[in-house]
Amino acid sequence: MSGMSQTAEELNEENREVILRMAGSGDDLSKPRDIDFSIVFADRSYAEEFTSGLRQLGYRTSTKESDVAPGLPWDVTVVKHMLPVCEAITEFELFLQAKASPLGGRNDGWG
16 A cells, blocks of 8 residues: 555545445544554565564564565554554554664565
């Protein structure tokens, strides 16, 4: 879903569209839930360094090899329990991107 390094405005627009689709399909957006954020890396050691840092902050994470993003085979999932609110999702994506960028990682959407 997310490109290289998107602005808050671009992320907000994408996230708003996803949340509107969720609402349109009957999802109760007033209930907090676990949301999985995907961050992809080219290098396993960088993915593991990113994962370790987020675990120290108290987040649940998992790392797996996947083919979702060409050239970025290491897919890290970060779980955050939250309301599906556009601005909060965008804020967390920007936080993750700031942590991932120095390690060559990038956001690859949420669900």
